[in-house]
Amino acid sequence: MIASExxxxxxxxxxxxxxxxxxxxxxxxxxxxxxxxxVLVAADGRYVVTTDMMIHGPDFRLAWSSAHxxxxxxxxxxxxxxxxxxxxxxxxxxxxxxPADSPISLLEGIADGLRDACVAxxxxxxxxxxxxxxxxxxxxxxxxxxxxxxxxxxxxxxxxVGDTVAVSGALGQAALGLQLLFESAIDDAxxxxxxxxxxxxxxxxxxIAAQLAPTPPIADGVAAALAGATAMIDLSDGLVLxxxxxxxxxxxxIALDSxxxxxxxxxxxxxxHSLLATFPAGTMLPARFxxxxxxxxxxxxxVDGTPYEERGGWDPYxxxxxxxx
Amino acid sequence: MIASExxxxxxxxxxxxxxxxxxxxxxxxxxxxxxxxxVLVAADGRYVVTTDMMIHGPDFRLAWSSAHxxxxxxxxxxxxxxxxxxxxxxxxxxxxxxPADSPISLLEGIADGLRDACVAxxxxxxxxxxxxxxxxxxxxxxxxxxxxxxxxxxxxxxxxVGDTVAVSGALGQAALGLQLLFESAIDDAxxxxxxxxxxxxxxxxxxIAAQLAPTPPIADGVAAALAGATAMIDLSDGLVLxxxxxxxxxxxxIALDSxxxxxxxxxxxxxxHSLLATFPAGTMLPARFxxxxxxxxxxxxxVDGTPYEERGGWDPYxxxxxxxx
Numbered sequence: 128m129i130a131s132e133x134x135x136x137x138x139x140x141x142x143x144x145x146x147x148x149x150x151x152x153x154x155x156x157x158x159x160x161x162x163x164x165x166v167l168v169a170a171d172g173r174y175v176v177t178t179d180m181m182i183h184g185p186d187f188r189l190a191w192s193s194a195h196x197x198x199x200x201x202x203x204x205x206x207x208x209x210x211x212x213x214x215x216x217x218x219x220x221x222x223x224x225x226p227a228d229s230p231i232s233l234l235e236g237i238a239d240g241l242r243d244a245c246v247a248x249x250x251x252x253x254x255x256x257x258x259x260x261x262x263x264x265x266x267x268x269x270x271x272x273x274x275x276x277x278x279x280x281x282x283x284x285x286x287x288v289g290d291t292v293a294v295s296g297a298l299g300q301a302a303l304g305l306q307l308l309f310e311s312a313i314d315d316a317x318x319x320x321x322x323x324x325x326x327x328x329x330x331x332x333x334x335i336a337a338q339l340a341p342t343p344p345i346a347d348g349v350a351a352a353l354a355g356a357t358a359m360i361d362l363s364d365g366l367v368l369x370x371x372x373x374x375x376x377x378x379x380x381i382a383l384d385s386x387x388x389x390x391x392x393x394x395x396x397x398x399x400h401s402l403l404a405t406f407p408a409g410t411m412l413p414a415r416f417x418x419x420x421x422x423x424x425x426x427x428x429x430v431d432g433t434p435y436e437e438r439g440g441w442d443p444y445x446x447x448x449x450x451x452x
Numbered sequence: 453m454i455a456s457e458x459x460x461x462x463x464x465x466x467x468x469x470x471x472x473x474x475x476x477x478x479x480x481x482x483x484x485x486x487x488x489x490x491v492l493v494a495a496d497g498r499y500v501v502t503t504d505m506m507i508h509g510p511d512f513r514l515a516w517s518s519a520h521x522x523x524x525x526x527x528x529x530x531x532x533x534x535x536x537x538x539x540x541x542x543x544x545x546x547x548x549x550x551p552a553d554s555p556i557s558l559l560e561g562i563a564d565g566l567r568d569a570c571v572a573x574x575x576x577x578x579x580x581x582x583x584x585x586x587x588x589x590x591x592x593x594x595x596x597x598x599x600x601x602x603x604x605x606x607x608x609x610x611x612x613v614g615d616t617v618a619v620s621g622a623l624g625q626a627a628l629g630l631q632l633l634f635e636s637a638i639d640d641a642x643x644x645x646x647x648x649x650x651x652x653x654x655x656x657x658x659x660i661a662a663q664l665a666p667t668p669p670i671a672d673g674v675a676a677a678l679a680g681a682t683a684m685i686d687l688s689d690g691l692v693l694x695x696x697x698x699x700x701x702x703x704x705x706i707a708l709d710s711x712x713x714x715x716x717x718x719x720x721x722x723x724x725h726s727l728l729a730t731f732p733a734g735t736m737l738p739a740r741f742x743x744x745x746x747x748x749x750x751x752x753x754x755v756d757g758t759p760y761e762e763r764g765g766w767d768p769y770x771x772x773x774x775x776x777x
Contacts, residue, residue, distance in 0.1 A: 134769045142769065157498060158605055161701075163536035163686050164502035164598065166605050169494030173482060176580065177489035178595060180547040182587045211488035222505040222593045227769050255501060258593075261768040262507045268547045268583075268593035270503060273489065280483055280491050361488050376486075443586040444459045444467065444552050 198240025210348025302396025304338030523565025535673025627721025629663030644777030
């Protein structure tokens with residue numbers, strides 16, 4: 128049966144032959160997969176590079192995420208880092224290590240998720256190379272590339288006192304999804320449970336999708352750059368922690384308005400991969416950005432005028448308990 | 453005690469702060485580590501990209517490789533794929549997943565090995581970004597970039613009938629080193645043993661270094677391109693298997709001369725990361741290349757005129773037995 132073929136039976140070459148046809152080509156690709164390396168166009172003589180790894184256990188549970196979710200999220204989180212520089216994503220390379228007894232359908236599903244995320248979030252972006260290996264821990268490492276279109280990159284360090292602070296994308300949804308999964312998608316022994324997760328996804332589609340297969344506002348990175356954004360960051364570790372990074376890099380304080388943000392749960396929840404940016408006062412904000420505060424003199428993050436000291440975010444080295452599922 | 457600090461105590465930010473100062477900057481770097489992504493120069497409007505992952509177990513044993521070896525080999529093997537395109541390596545991004553109870557000295561040693569390999573093998577190449585994560589299996593994923601200097605990339609598909617086949621670098625040394633390790637660097641129970649490996653390294657320095665910390669001829673990639681190489685490949689899976697890849701991509705046969713190669717052990721041993729290239733007949737070969745055969749009509753690989761059918765190479769999905777050490 129095709130569906131039950133294992134990587135260990137197929138071998139590396141046959142596995143690659145099954146996967147590559149599922150992946151999209153990149154518009155920027157001069158030489159794609161199949162040689163020692165790929166060759167890509169850098170139209171303005173520069174390219175943006177970011178890398179991020181997803182590990183079974185600290186980063187996902189196979190009981191909760193489908194293979195398609197994993198490919199989608201691996202692409203989406205890396206595309207978001209490219210977008211946060213004000214760049215258009217152009218290509219990915221993907222290294223995957225999987226147990227030898229994994230069914231080929233696992234890698235096919237990951238490939239389909241990578242493809243569908245590229246098509247949906249960053250049309251023209253494709254997969255130009257990769258590596259397959261074997262490991263007892265499913266591991267997906269993506270490196271993503273982007274094109275600045277002749278513009279300066281939007282760094283964390285450019286925020287100016289008086290700028291408007293704005294966000295595009297959800298706040299706190301991904302963390303809410305994770306909380307729901309830990310509360311309700313476990314069995315009586317406390318282990319992640321696939322059937323419970325499926326039921327939960329039907330009940331809370333937005334929050335669960337935000338956690339398992341996020342749709343960050345990739346195109347808004349370029350929109351922010353074109354509108355004159357002075358600083359920008361991908362919200363991977365929560366609004367407050369990432370706002371503090373802009374404050375530190377720019378030697379300013381970020382003053383947030385809780386009424387504009389809505390819920391306090393939005394302050395610290397990570398993994399939204401929304402875009403936080405600063406714009407000169409009076410800028411007409413790009414379509415999906417909404418103002419949530421201002422850049423002021425000082426340091427750190429203020430909420431309604433009061434310093435906000437809670438750390439937020441998540442540190443895999445400190446906080447992962449070793450559970451997988 | 454500094455030496456015994458664990459990643460789980462330090463956390464991700466403090467660990468990164470300890471590692472990044474050890475890494476070399478890249479000459480091509482416009483924006484380096486610390487923002488959402490790096491920005492690199494692509495001087496001729498193109499860039500070369502390759503990615504490769506090393507996993508504890510199938511790819512290395514901590515009982516045999518020092519942390520410095522791991523960083524060195526992770527850099528060297530990726531630099532070699534860039535060189536095989538005829539490009540100069542410019543930068544690396546590095547994603548590492550390590551157990552939370554790893555000492556910080558593990559990551560410091562990997563960083564030092566990455567740095568020393570860049571300095572020794574590809575001066576000007578640096579580390580421009582990365583990601584740290586936690587996993588029960590030590591995993592190192594490197595993506596490497598290169599600059600073609602205005603030249604066409606040297607592909608696997610350009611070999612022409614009549615071309616000279618030449619190699620730069622050792623053949624079979626890395627496989628010999630691995631064989632010695634499996635024979636003599638194990639304890640009475642058959643487990644990898646650090647003390648035995650150290651003794652073996654003193655006895656057979658060239659072969660053990662070729663396996664654990666290879667020094668592929670990176671600069672010879674550009675030298676071959678400048679000399680007019682028509683095809684080139686990094687010898688990662690052994691001479692015959694990789695020669696067969698050139699033969700297939702170029703629709704020719706590769707005829708090897710066993711007397712020029714020396715030992716038959718050199719035919720199938722993998723991981724040398726030497727460069728196999730084809731040059732128009734009569735080309736003055738670049739300094740360290742030596743002729744070992746010719747391109748002829750047909751398909752596959754011939755040795756002394758006879759088709760050579762042995763597969764060679766190594767497939768982690770089929771052949772890794774799950775041991776670590």
